Amino acid sequence: MVRRHRLTTRLWHWLNALLLYILFTSGLGIFNAHPRLYWGQYGANFDHAWLELDRFPGWITLPALYNLALSRHWHLTAAPIFAVALLFYMLWSLADGHIARDLAFRRGELAPRHVWQDIRDHARLRFPTGAAALRYNVLQKASYIAVIFIALPLLILTGLTMSPGMNAAWPWLVDLFGGRQSARSIHFLTAFALVAFFLVHMLMVLLAGPVNEIGSMITGRYRLPKDRP
């Protein structure tokens, strides 16, 4: 048994799991009020929508029965907690060296040969053993960096862009995303990209040994996989 995940990582991981679950399901409830997406500054009925869906079913929306006000209350209560937790985690991980030590790419890691080897190992489900299992590989690092530093901030910023009050406070946000309706589309796409990450993440946990993996994310202690004979 070795120490693997720090307390901050574990706390943030599980808080995030809960908050993103609430945010995603209540977000679908909000989306159901107008299940169409547009690009640009405006978009309403009779304007061209690039995506038009039926309502998401009640088993995946919060609340289960359509209630825009309540979905918004869930979403807007969870969102600031989520944003503050992310900021805190980013600063803490920068300060205590977690990012530099565990997430930053090492020299040679981004070489095409190395990346290609990593992809092949992943595809063949050859997971590292022994002490090597403690290090994140290139694909893991890339996806964790993309989630922490791109996807999650993007969700927060595009969410703020949809607020008419924030448009007056920070007009550059609307310009950054090319309009409120573009921001709404990016918010939606990023949320589903995050669901895709979640599914792959779950698959990897199941394949790599769910008890050891989930246990280490709860207790911080990890049993090193034995070297292959």
Place this chain on the structure above:
Amino acid sequence: MILTRRTLLLGATATLAGCDRIARQPLARDILFSADNFHSWAQRKIMARDALTQEFRPDQISPFFRANGTANPNTPAYKALWRSGFADWRLRIDGLVARPLSLSLSQLHALPHREQITRHDCVEGWSAIGKWRGVPLKLLLDGAGLRDRARYIVFHCADDMGGGTAYYESIDLIDAFHPQTILAFALNDRPLSVANGAPLRLRVERQLGYKQAKYLMRIEAVESLLSIGRGKGGFWEDRANYDWYAGI
């Protein structure tokens, strides 16, 4: 342990049903329903009192400005006003004011105007851009002379959404005196259509669509919102627990 689609579905449903149960607990409701207090506090801290919302170019105006909510109040009183071309319509301004006013549409037309091309954001998620012309609310409030006790401005409307209680909305004095808060009588250079709120509607541009009360009849200055309607400050706030602060 392999998770099947079925267990995932059951798990999701059970957790969400748990969330639905939580949302019925009084304490959880208090927390959930106070989020708009946090957001209004945070936004007011970030933005200047008179920070302007974006205004757009004429070529960015939506080809069609969608109307939502009531498309026509359809009451005998409103129909009579409409038939006379709103010649008999009066806007009353009363409550905690020194000089109650009663203004005709032509009197409003004679006052200084403001023109603004702004984006209307519905709480449902869609947006439309239109050019509004109207009288800054500040001019009328200054004319009527707000009393010191006045804290909120309430807008009483001619429509009742078919439910018997009249539509109303309210804003605080920061938004009431904001330069872009106008009483609009024209949209895209034409008199306001019935669907868009004829003869006069509120534009309070830093908030969502349901604050933009249509078919204005009376403006009242009050100290507290508790005795109006069901006390939450607006029709949808009372009826469906919408946030009173609609800046997010």
